[in-house]
Amino acid sequence: MVVGVTVTSLEVTPSPEPPRPPRPPLAAVPSPRRARRLVVLGDSTAVGLGDPLPRRGGWRGVGPLVATALGVDAGGYLNPSFTGARMRCVLTRQVPAAVAHRPDVALLVAGMNDTLRPDFDAARVAADLTEVVHRLRETGTTVVPVRFHDHSRVFRLPPSLKRALSARVAELNAAIDEVVAREGIPCLDLETLPGAYDLTAWSVDRLHPSELGHRMLASGFTGLLAEAGFAVPEPVSLTCGGGVEPSAAGHVGWLVLKGIPWLWRRGREFLPYAAVIMWNSFRAR
Numbered sequence: 001m002v003v004g005v006t007v008t009s010l011e012v013t014p015s016p017e018p019p020r021p022p023r024p025p026l027a028a029v030p031s032p033r034r035a036r037r038l039v040v041l042g043d044s045t046a047v048g049l050g051d052p053l054p055r056r057g058g059w060r061g062v063g064p065l066v067a068t069a070l071g072v073d074a075g076g077y078l079n080p081s082f083t084g085a086r087m088r089c090v091l092t093r094q095v096p097a098a099v100a101h102r103p104d105v106a107l108l109v110a111g112m113n114d115t116l117r118p119d120f121d122a123a124r125v126a127a128d129l130t131e132v133v134h135r136l137r138e139t140g141t142t143v144v145p146v147r148f149h150d151h152s153r154v155f156r157l158p159p160s161l162k163r164a165l166s167a168r169v170a171e172l173n174a175a176i177d178e179v180v181a182r183e184g185i186p187c188l189d190l191e192t193l194p195g196a197y198d199l200t201a202w203s204v205d206r207l208h209p210s211e212l213g214h215r216m217l218a219s220g221f222t223g224l225l226a227e228a229g230f231a232v233p234e235p236v237s238l239t240c241g242g243g244v245e246p247s248a249a250g251h252v253g254w255l256v257l258k259g260i261p262w263l264w265r266r267g268r269e270f271l272p273y274a275a276v277i278m279w280n281s282f283r284a285r
Contacts, residue, residue, distance in 0.1 A: 032231035035104040037076040038067050039141075041094045041132075042109035045217075046081035050208030062209075065218035066107065070225070071233045078103065086114045087128040095135050105230065106136050107221055108145040111176065115168035126175035133183050144224055145180065147173045149190040153197055155206045186224040193220050211240045 040046050040063035048061020067077045080097045082089075090110045098106055114125050133143050148169050152162040180187040193216050195201050201213035209217060219236040226232045 030229065032226070033104075033229050035070045035072060035225070035230050037101060037103040037105075038063075038070060038072045038078070039098040039101050039103040039106045040066075040079040040081055040109075041090050041098060041106060042081045043085040043113050044081075044083035045112075045208055046079065046085075046107070046109040047083055048214065049083065050203035050205075051211045051214040060211075060214070062109070062214045062217040062221065063107070065215060065236055066221050069218060069222045069232050069234050069236045070105070070230065076103075081109075084113055085110055086117070087111055087125045087132070091128045091132050091135075095132055098141075099135055099139055102139050103136075103141050105225060106141050106143045108132065108143060109217075110145075111172050112148060112151065112169075115165065115172050120168060120171075122171040122175040125172060126179050129176065129179045130183070133179065133185060137183075142186070142225070142228055142230075144186050144188060144221060145176060146188045146190055147176045147180075149193075149196050151207075154199075154202055186228055188217070188220045188224055190217075190220075193217075212238065215240065 045061070046063065048059030048063065051059055051061045053060050063077065063079045066072075078097065078101045080094045082094075085094070087110050090108065108129075111125060111129075114120050129145065133145075136143050150166050150169055152165040152169070155165075176187065179185075190196055195212075195216060201210060201216060202208070203210045203213070215236055215238050219238065222232045222236055
């Protein structure tokens with residue numbers, strides 16, 4: 001006998017998926033901040049020496065290049081720097097004008113003149129730099145100083161003077177590093193700028209940047225400012241143009257009228273320190 005078996009298909013109803021948790025909203029990316037007021041403080045490099053303007057005379061340099069890159073108009077740009085300025089000069093003679101200007105950004109190139117004086121004191125330079133930063137930050141300013149390259153690798157000096165200058169620059173940089181780390185501010189390290197030791201980056205005196213050198217400085221500054229959240233609508237080009245290359249006669253004239261007298265003055269002040277370096281080296285040998 002055959003028994004018939006009827007198979008009834010069963011429909012399996014899938015269980016509903018648990019509701020997915022809502023996605024967190026995407027964090028808003030802050031738009032770059034526009035810098036409308038810029039001040040440049042410091043010594044002859046801040047003045048723009050090494051990047052002469054055609055026809056009109058005078059100097060351009062890093063300040064106007066950064067101002068153009070940031071979109072700062074003429075009324076928002078201030079440069080009270082002057083040749084020979086030391087860090088104390090920046091604090092006492094330049095910062096008051098800078099504070100009154102209420103800049104968004106302050107660039108600071110100072111310290112090398114301190115290293116060439118017999119009363120150089122790294123701790124005092126650090127204290128003055130700290131006060132510069134504090135006074136400017138009270139107005140909401142982003143302060144960007146520099147730490148220096150070893151200038152003895154660019155400037156032709158006897159070996160003893162070269163060692164002395166290298167030692168002084170190392171002391172200066174240690175003081176600047178201390179302030180930068182403590183205050184948490186950006187700092188442009190000239191040692192790491194590509195081409196910092198190429199002769200094309202330096203003017204005839206080997207003391208001040210050429211037009212290319214000033215453009216390199218401006219590019220370095222604006223790169224740090226972009227990282228700090230500032231808009232850089234017109235990045236700095238490293239293609240030279242707009243300045244003027246001094247003639248051979250102009251080079252000789254500068255060396256005779258200004259370069260050699262400067263070296264004589266600073267050399268007399270720096271020689272006692274160099275003599276100590278020479279004596280210590282002799283004793284070590």
